[in-house]
Amino acid sequence: MGASIIPLWGNAHTPQKSQDIGVEKGESSTTGANDPEQWHKLGTGKMPRPDRRKTLEYDVVVIGGGAAGMCAAVAAARNGAKVVLVQDRPVLGGNSSSEIRVHLNGVNHLKNGEPERETGIIEEILLHNRFCNPQDSYPVWDHVLYDFITSEPNLDLKLNTTAIRAIMDGERIEAAYCWQLTTETEYTFKADCFIDCSGDGLLGATAGALYRTGREASSEFNEKYAPKEADGWQMGSTVLLGSKDMGRPMPFSPPHFTLKYDAEKSHPGRKLKPFELGFWWVELGSEDDIIGEFEDNKHKLLGYAYGVWDYLKNSGKFPETENYALDWVSSLPGKRESRRFLGDYILCEPDMLGYRDFRDAVAFGGWSLDEHNPGGIENLPEPPSYFHEKFEQPYQIPFRCLYSKNVPNLLFAGRNISQTHIALSSSRIMATCALEGQAVGTAAALCVKKQISPRELGGKHIDELQEQLLRDDAFIPNRAAKSPGDLVKKASLIFASSTSSGEAELLKDGMSRDYHGKLHHWKSQGLPAEVQIEWEDRMKISRIEIKCDTNVKRNIMLRRDSLENKIYSTQVPPELLKTAEVEARIEGKWKRLASLENNRRRLIKFAFDPIETTAIRIKLMETYGASDVKLFEIRCYD
Numbered sequence: 001m002g003a004s005i006i007p008l009w010g011n012a013h014t015p016q017k018s019q020d021i022g023v024e025k026g027e028s029s030t031t032g033a034n035d036p037e038q039w040h041k042l043g044t045g046k047m048p049r050p051d052r053r054k055t056l057e058y059d060v061v062v063i064g065g066g067a068a069g070m071c072a073a074v075a076a077a078r079n080g081a082k083v084v085l086v087q088d089r090p091v092l093g094g095n096s097s098s099e100i101r102v103h104l105n106g107v108n109h110l111k112n113g114e115p116e117r118e119t120g121i122i123e124e125i126l127l128h129n130r131f132c133n134p135q136d137s138y139p140v141w142d143h144v145l146y147d148f149i150t151s152e153p154n155l156d157l158k159l160n161t162t163a164i165r166a167i168m169d170g171e172r173i174e175a176a177y178c179w180q181l182t183t184e185t186e187y188t189f190k191a192d193c194f195i196d197c198s199g200d201g202l203l204g205a206t207a208g209a210l211y212r213t214g215r216e217a218s219s220e221f222n223e224k225y226a227p228k229e230a231d232g233w234q235m236g237s238t239v240l241l242g243s244k245d246m247g248r249p250m251p252f253s254p255p256h257f258t259l260k261y262d263a264e265k266s267h268p269g270r271k272l273k274p275f276e277l278g279f280w281w282v283e284l285g286s287e288d289d290i291i292g293e294f295e296d297n298k299h300k301l302l303g304y305a306y307g308v309w310d311y312l313k314n315s316g317k318f319p320e321t322e323n324y325a326l327d328w329v330s331s332l333p334g335k336r337e338s339r340r341f342l343g344d345y346i347l348c349e350p351d352m353l354g355y356r357d358f359r360d361a362v363a364f365g366g367w368s369l370d371e372h373n374p375g376g377i378e379n380l381p382e383p384p385s386y387f388h389e390k391f392e393q394p395y396q397i398p399f400r401c402l403y404s405k406n407v408p409n410l411l412f413a414g415r416n417i418s419q420t421h422i423a424l425s426s427s428r429i430m431a432t433c434a435l436e437g438q439a440v441g442t443a444a445a446l447c448v449k450k451q452i453s454p455r456e457l458g459g460k461h462i463d464e465l466q467e468q469l470l471r472d473d474a475f476i477p478n479r480a481a482k483s484p485g486d487l488v489k490k491a492s493l494i495f496a497s498s499t500s501s502g503e504a505e506l507l508k509d510g511m512s513r514d515y516h517g518k519l520h521h522w523k524s525q526g527l528p529a530e531v532q533i534e535w536e537d538r539m540k541i542s543r544i545e546i547k548c549d550t551n552v553k554r555n556i557m558l559r560r561d562s563l564e565n566k567i568y569s570t571q572v573p574p575e576l577l578k579t580a581e582v583e584a585r586i587e588g589k590w591k592r593l594a595s596l597e598n599n600r601r602r603l604i605k606f607a608f609d610p611i612e613t614t615a616i617r618i619k620l621m622e623t624y625g626a627s628d629v630k631l632f633e634i635r636c637y638d
């Protein structure tokens with residue numbers, strides 16, 4: 001006789017089909033020998049029945065609270081959708097969280113050595129961190145993210161909640177069935193649109209979304225860095241560690257699970273110095289089921305991490321480690337690769353190296369083609385990464401790579417998008433994932449509003465999606481904003497009180513950064529400064545939006561080494577506008593409409609009761625240190 005399965009909650013069941021969802025709250029369960037709930041609540045005399053099955057309805061469900069998922073959820077919420085963000089860990093941030101501590105990089109080093117930093121929601125997060133976490137603490141970063149996400153109206157966050165499977169209605173996902181570990185609660189989240197930003201993509205996979213793993217043959221997409229024959233190899237997971245100088249000798253004896261690191265046989269690309277912050281190359285890939293092997297690989301990775309540390313401490317070759325001791329070893333390996341969903345397009349190496357212009361571009365990347373070797377630390381003779389090539393300029397990522405080919409209401413962002421293994425070797429970088437996240441979040445909100453699928457949105461309304469992204473301070477290479485409805489486009493005159501570079505007219509050219517050697521800014525000479533916009537006819541205005549400077553040629557992400565040099569900074573960008581006022585000329589007199597103090601954002605929005613005017617002026621008083629102020633865009637709306 002087979003063992004009988006006891007349901008989780010009384011007669012509750014794991015819903016599999018659409019008719020199974022919508023169980024009434026508080027529905028009583030049968031009592032009897034199989035009843036799993038026998039709660040005698042002492043002191044009350046009651047025998048209550050906890051009801052821990054909840055069905056909640058949203059417009060958009062986002063799975064995974066890494067860089068991609070956070071930006072997707074915020075974008076969807078800000079564009080009017082009711083959103084839930086489901087994250088299986090107790091903290092946000094994915095690989096950048098204090099549990100894993102990977103640096104949230106973006107387009108950091110193009111061939112010319114310069115960054116081309118991401119703007120939009122990810123920049124807002126990084127700026128928020130610069131203000132709240134000048135000490136560069138990873139545990140504090142977790143709560144900078146928590147603060148950012150939980151202060152967003154329209155957005156519910158469910159931590160410690162795992163999306164276990166999709167509940168289907170035909171080809172569409174009707175709900176995400178989830179389990180919250182800390183409250184023993186089964187959640188069923190229903191929505192119009194689902195965005196899988198979980199990296200591994202369990203929701204999408206259980207919905208039947210087509211996906212691939214492994215390496216494509218070079219002939220399939222004409223990729224020069226792909227292997228001749230397709231194979232199953234996926235880049236691996238890594239356990240990072242950290243150490244500190246204790247000021248006195250610190251002997252180290254390795255734990256029993258340590259695996260010996262054979263440095264003599266290892267490729268010199270596995271650099272042991274600097275050693276303080278651990279080694280990204282303590283990595284184990286897989287040729288098979290990298291998700292299913294995770295726990296076994298984690299055990300080995302811990303062994304290898306301690307093995308490398310043992311070599312540093314006890315081989316006698318690194319006397320500089322004598323006073324160092326481990327003060328953190330991650331218990332959660334960071335992942336690099338598993339499922340890659342299939343969209344209407346598969347991004348590949350020639351698209352990236354050829355800087356292909358996509359009509360439906362919605363994001364960009366530019367980290368090098370940083371393909372790690374098959375096998376990681378168990379493939380010692382090969383370099384840990386091939387670092388095939390750097391890019392001269394950012395490449396575009398098309399919207400068709402961000403939704404499923406066969407599940408009509410599923411979008412994705414992050415490392416699981418529709419791309420080849422070689423494309424992933426660059427695009428997996430977190431700020432790139434974040435841009436994809438903002439794109440799909442915005443797209444999902446538009447799909448809900450219009451009651452259409454992502455494919456229809458991409459086919460018929462791609463301009464609207466791109467325009468919304470640009471308005472929200474995303475950047476799409478080579479795509480200037482046309483800004484429909486922006487009244488500044490109708491202005492007869494735009495001028496400034498002083499100019500040291502660029503010109504005031506450029507504030508309406510639709511480009512929100514200097515690009516390809518062309519200026520798209522106006523910069524004052526000294527402070528205070530003013531920009532004035534004049535119209536021949538009276539305009540009704542209730543919103544003014546400006547994009548100021550945060551220097552996209554310098555990185556501002558949290559780093560464990562708090563690097564301060566030409567391209568990394570731990571400071572609030574001195575260029576950022578701090579104090580400003582906007583005024584309108586009404587019946588010949590200037591009237592103050594709104595003021596701004598201690599600004600923390602690049603995209604600044606002023607909202608006020610509608611006025612009718614023929615002129616506005618923006619008074620710019622102070623930055624966070626720069627002696628001139630630089631703007632990239634001014635928009636006015638009714």
Ligand SMILES: Cc1cc2nc3c(=O)[nH]c(=O)nc-3n(C[C@H](O)[C@H](O)[C@H](O)COP(=O)(O)OP(=O)(O)OC[C@H]3O[C@@H](n4cnc5c(N)ncnc54)[C@H](O)[C@@H]3O)c2cc1C
Nearest residue numbers: 064066068088094095105163198238334414415428429430
């Ligand atoms: C050691 C290491 C070094 C790296 N170096 C860099 C670097 O320097 N810079 C850089 O930018 N990138 C780096 N990367 C790559 C980068 O971290 C990943 O590619 C990136 O995190 C992918 O982003 P994501 O948002 O798709 O996924 P993640 O960051 O993995 O976020 C996904 C989140 O979803 C959660 N989740 C998963 N399944 C479910 C589920 N079923 N239900 C609910 N939640 C779920 C996960 O727990 C996770 O928190 C590195 C990776 C590793 C491992």
